[in-house]
Amino acid sequence: MAKIVLDASALLALLNNEPGRQIVEEQLPNSIISTVNLSEVITILTEIGVSAKESEIIIKELVKEIIDFDQPQALTAAALRKITKSCGLSLGDRACLALAKLKNLPVLTADKAWHAINHGVKVYLVR
Numbered sequence: 001m002a003k004i005v006l007d008a009s010a011l012l013a014l015l016n017n018e019p020g021r022q023i024v025e026e027q028l029p030n031s032i033i034s035t036v037n038l039s040e041v042i043t044i045l046t047e048i049g050v051s052a053k054e055s056e057i058i059i060k061e062l063v064k065e066i067i068d069f070d071q072p073q074a075l076t077a078a079a080l081r082k083i084t085k086s087c088g089l090s091l092g093d094r095a096c097l098a099l100a101k102l103k104n105l106p107v108l109t110a111d112k113a114w115h116a117i118n119h120g121v122k123v124y125l126v127r
Helices: 008-015 021-030 035-047 052-062 071-087 091-103 112-116
Strands: 004-006 031-034 065-067 107-109 123-125
Touching (some): 008 021, 008 052, 008 107, 021 107, 031 035, 071 112, 091 107
């Protein structure tokens, strides 16, 4: 598989040794992540006692490329709000989808709700 965009939920499945972690691990060499999703993962890790700096180091060792959240992604994420609101997708979810949409890449997530939406992005579930 070519590059793939990681959702925070997928990376957390790996870090927390949850079901689907092997799928995420296999895709790490091809992975990219948005800085918005990076922030989500670091937030969760700091809540369980890992320092923000240590969390950043861990993620940078795992994920091939971290993509800054820029204006085109912001506009695309905002436009996705209308079609994703009914499924409760967060800004982080929409940022992930926006990055995938703009790069024409699939997404790897643990969030099953993403399949219920016609957002124009190929979604692979880790579980």
